[in-house]
Structures are given as structure tokens and as C-alpha cells.
Amino acid sequence: MERDFSTDSISYLLLDANSGALLASHWENYDNSIPLGSLVKPFTALAYAGAHDFRYPVYECSGQASGCWQARPHGTLDIVSAISVSCNSYFRSLAENVTAEQLLPVTSAFGLESPSTNSTGPSLIGLGEQWKISPLRMAHAYLELYRRRDQPGVRQLLAGMLQSEQSGTGAAIGRTLKGSGAFVKTGTAPCTHAARATADGFVMVLAPAQPPEILLLIRVHGAAGAKAAETAARMLNRMEE
Numbered sequence: 001m002e003r004d005f006s007t008d009s010i011s012y013l014l015l016d017a018n019s020g021a022l023l024a025s026h027w028e029n030y031d032n033s034i035p036l037g038s039l040v041k042p043f044t045a046l047a048y049a050g051a052h053d054f055r056y057p058v059y060e061c062s063g064q065a066s067g068c069w070q071a072r073p074h075g076t077l078d079i080v081s082a083i084s085v086s087c088n089s090y091f092r093s094l095a096e097n098v099t100a101e102q103l104l105p106v107t108s109a110f111g112l113e114s115p116s117t118n119s120t121g122p123s124l125i126g127l128g129e130q131w132k133i134s135p136l137r138m139a140h141a142y143l144e145l146y147r148r149r150d151q152p153g154v155r156q157l158l159a160g161m162l163q164s165e166q167s168g169t170g171a172a173i174g175r176t177l178k179g180s181g182a183f184v185k186t187g188t189a190p191c192t193h194a195a196r197a198t199a200d201g202f203v204m205v206l207a208p209a210q211p212p213e214i215l216l217l218i219r220v221h222g223a224a225g226a227k228a229a230e231t232a233a234r235m236l237n238r239m240e241e
């Protein structure tokens, strides 16, 4: 993997899904906090759930007109589909009912850096670069999310990550894994490389689905999250071989 994927444009962390041990890495300063885009969405969703009897809302996405990254409307979404397609409209609406303070118990339970107390709306769903988190901490937080799969509010988030691999922003991975399944969350965030691109794409993968053995977090310089999923798919394919 080091030989094939150690280019300057790809960063990755590979963890043992059971022990959390770091098995391999190619990521300079993975302890440093950077914006990780939509990778924060499940945790903001959990903060919402905690304040709303663990019931998630249904919202309508009108595409670009309602502030989504996708020009075309996603239509009516529940939390599972919203995670799967990483709908910004859905999460913009959800985040209007979440405060940075409500996120504190969640970030503390999952070992994540908290957003600053004056953060609101867009920055709570990973838009912009206000909320910075270390990639390694984020990887551990997703392992923790899986460990808590039977807790209220978590099941729907994991179902959304499974759906992402099948038909959402992580579909490139589903096409490669051919049935073994994976939990996938993609993200796009402002680039923090010295040579600036418009954005960096992120993909969190726990594979296979039942039960996960590895966690792969990758960052692709100058790509969107869904595009970065293609790179993740190639890496997973190589690991399978």
C-alpha cells in the first residue's frame, strides 16, 4: 500500500477496528486539528438526537436553492438518507436546532475537539474551517460510534453509512467491495496543504460491514469527498488482494 498510494496528494490512516491500533499511516501531522467537513455530521446529529428524545426530523432538500452541495434536489430525506448522501440542506436545518453547548457531551464522549462555544449552524455541520479536529481523533470517534451501535440514535447513523456505500456518496466503494459491505462517510473541507487546492476530500470507511476489521481514513488533495471514495475503493481493493 505504501508503494502504490504514497503520493503527496493522498493521505491515509489505517486502524485495527477492534483494538484501535494504528496499523499504517501516510499523513503528516495527523494529530494536528484541521477542518474535516461532513465527517462531523454524525456527531452533530447525535447532539440533536440527545436534545429531541432521540427522534430525527424529516426535511426537504431543494438542492442548491436550499444550500445543498448538490445542484439537483435530494428531495425528502430522513436521517438515514441524509447521512448517505451527506445532504447539506438536511443538516443545515438540523443544525438550526443544535447549539455548540449541546455538542459538548458528544464531543467529550467521542474524544473529539469541541467546536468553539460561539459556533452556530453551518460550522456545526463541517462547513468552513472553524471546527478543527485531529484526523486520528476522528478515526477513533468512528470506532467508538460503531461500538455504541446499540445506543439510541446511533443505529440510524450507521444505517446511513451502510447506505452511503450502496447508493450514496460512498457508492464507489460499494461497486468495488461487491457485497462485503462497509460503513462509509465522506466529507469535503477547505484544503490545508501548503500548496492550496480548492478543497480536500475525506472518506471514512469501516470494512467489512459485519463486523468491521479495519478503519481507513483517507484524504485526497483537491478532490470532493465522493471522488475521494474512488481512491478509497482502489485502496480497499488492493488490501483485499
Ligand SMILES: [Zn+2]
Pocket: 061, 062, 063, 068, 069, 070, 073, 074, 075, 087, 088, 089, 090
Ligand atoms: Zn441535499
